[in-house]
Amino acid sequence: MTMEAELSDDERTFHRTIERDQRVEPRDWMPEGYRKTMIRQIAQHAHSEIIGMQPEGEWITRAPSLRRKAILLAKVQDEAGHGLYLYSAAETLGADRADLTRRLIEGRQKYSSIFNYPTLSFADVGVIGWLVDGAAICNQVPLCRSSYGPYGRAMIRICKEESFHQRQGYELLMTMMGGTTQQREMVQDAVTRWWWPSLMMFGPPDDRSPNSAQSMAWKIKRHSNDELRQRFVDMTVPQAEALGVTLPDPALTWNAGRGHYDFGEPDWSELTRVISGDGPCNALRIARRRQADEEGAWVREAAAAHAAKRQHAHREEAA
């Protein structure tokens, strides 16, 4: 127990909190590495929600019915909300959300690689709800028990809302599968394009995920990338069968011995490429985010000027 003796009281309190499965709260002492990892993960997650508004947002004006348009609007608004819950959590760690946005726009912080793929048909909206939000749920449910209190609480809100996202997507696809041959082909085409990128959402395989061990030790992360990926595949295969679509993986088979589906290896070089900026839509997504930020600047300034003026008038009245 020589290690124990070298720890400061603060460190001991922190480790005891983690060991006992209690939550670390904003004003508690925490190791700098924990704070940095937490800010990076929460910011990256927040950025993913905000950038994630774009691929589906493109279809709002082209939704085939008022019902679908209202659903899609509500969904995209939820993504904005999720981003804001998360920026709020990041601010409890001393991060500043305007600074985080700047880091995103300047390419110094990342977001989920999945949003760098294009949405080519309305079926993509359904497939994003079913597969992308389905994968997000697999990732996020364990994060509700993440050791950092504000992050866990934000994730609880988010998970409740994601369930609507996944169900509306699946229902949309069921409707299209009950339509014309052409509609069924659109669904199959979208499934084929999104399947592998969805599996990549869980990150690189465990033996190539350098930060995982520390995150598990700090209980920021509760399950490994490969465990969660397997869970997602097991959940999704019966859903694909019920829908009547084929998942584009010839190696996908039930393994009775393991009690799990076996599946093929995603193309990890593609993930590396897309993360490092060379995906089909990386430049477009960041350009759009930068444009929204720049075009919104005058609104932010005008609102601040108005608030300052009112406060001034209020003070004069009181004097």
Add this chain to the structure above:
Amino acid sequence: MSEPGRHEWPLFEVFVRAKRGLNHVHVGSLRAADHDMALHHARDLYTRRNEGVSIWVVRSDDVVASAPAEKESFFEPSGDKIYRHPTHYTIPGSVPHI
């Protein structure tokens, strides 16, 4: 707050009363130019699914909080006052309703 450029909007803490009969509970924070805007943003952000019937917003820098480091000196005095709890008192089982 008067710093020009990006930091023009201060931080607000948001509290929501889920239904009549319950206390307002802290749900998170947001950025807004003033209190009115903070209330509207809070409505859009934290009550999209009937989560509340009333909202409070408070400027974050107006919140005064106890420090985690002072936890012992601040909260421990109540720890040894076991006579504040009903279980401290032994009453014969034959005495009803107490």
